Amino acid sequence: MGERVLMKGNEAIAQAAISAGCRHFFGYPITPQTEVAAYMSKMMPKVGGVYLQGESEVASINMVLGAAAAGVRVMTSTSSPGISLMSEGISYIAGSDVPCVIVNVQRGGPGLGGIQPSQSDYFQATRSTGHGDFHLIVFAPSTIQETVDLVNKAFDIGDKYRMPVMILSDGMLGQMMEPVVLPEETNTAKDKPWAACGHQGKRKHNVINSLYIDPNELERLVRERFEKYKTIQATEQMAEEYMTEDADIIVVAYGASSRVSRSAVDMARKQGIKAGLIRPITLWPYPVDTIKKVAKTAKVFLSVEMSMGQMVDDVRLAVNGAVPVEFYGRTGGIIPTPKEVYDQIVRLNGGVQ
């Protein structure tokens, strides 16, 4: 195992991508993720890679599409308003069935909003990152170490299913430092027979495209893609359970708010309240299996988010009326305190006995 070093979340994302064999990065600076691009601009020339700051997010995501179509590992990184600008390109990438990694270090919205941490892009990430019928795989790390591990996994899973993968982080995870063990660089070159990277007259040329004028052909392709999504939903769900076994009150939270919620669960346990935490690691596919299983024994669910309540819809869908599902959130860049979440747990418990 390597040495534990202190690293900022944003820099760890960049280093993890390089370790995963990413040699192409296109982006545009925006707080609170600029350190990703800054790190890339420093390191990419040293490892023989390409760092290019596009003239905008729109340009950057289309450069990502081009690099992905050529079959190389490519990443971009931005924060909330930047994802909105990139959404057209992301849809094209999904419609072209090419893999890439897209990082969203979320900040408060809507509009220019603020620059403090937020989780209000959940709908955008899991429902509609662009127009059309498609999904991204969405990973939601909660520590810097997990961020590093998931960036590595994102490249692999993206290549496996030929689709875009999003790392949904936030300003807190991007700006904070924690100990991390960086992965060894591995040989990640994958054979991509579909890539448009030059056929040298030895095979028929590959076409990467998302335009299908014939509705029958388009429907067939979208249906094929959804068969793939079904497989992913069945096999790629990830969630962490914490003290759920005997818990009556289940907090569901991801990313930054899951750290706060875990502290709140510890506070509740000290008071003899049977609280537990489910922490989704994949937001799409949503870990419905874990929620369904725990819903058999829990009495109430509480979705805790740094938004006005977005993931709570997925909790409700998974719980499917078995027990009540409640919500607590702060928004606009405010991080809830463990005490605030603890108070909600106490309320659901009907006080402290």
Place this chain on the structure above:
Amino acid sequence: MSSLNILLAGFGGQGILFTGKVMAYAGLMEGKEVSWLPSYGPEMRGGTANCSVCISDEKIGSPLVVTPDVLVAMNLPSLEKFEDAVVPGGIIILDSTIISKKVSRTDVKVIYLDASKIAEDNGLKGAANMVILGRLFKETAFCSPENLDKGLQKTIPAKKMALLDNNRKAISLGEKSA
């Protein structure tokens, strides 16, 4: 010590973030769980730059220190903003060269440390943060002396390693101020 939550606050340029990083790295060397979270954005312009550091035996939940065990205040706005947040029985260390105000709370230990003056008198202008760190270390023993020094060495960028001894001297002055 099972966990220590520290909030360091002052003007930008006083070395608040650096001091926090030395502590976090020292904690890491000690084999603890640590986190370091800086304030960023408009609040840093002219107001208070602050930084949350958690050093714990257990996994760290929220890295945002809302109720610090130790508050380091290096300017008046920082003291006024965070004084009430310190846990009862906690410690406030303030640079009394810069802050003339007295702390009104009686349920915390207050250390009025003439840090900027101590630094300047010893030819270490700009190292008030390290004087404070020395005192904080003396008060809390959040790591071993060896690991504090390792944390310092890890945090000073290679280009500035010439300043290592000055930082050590300042830390030692802080320790002796007790």
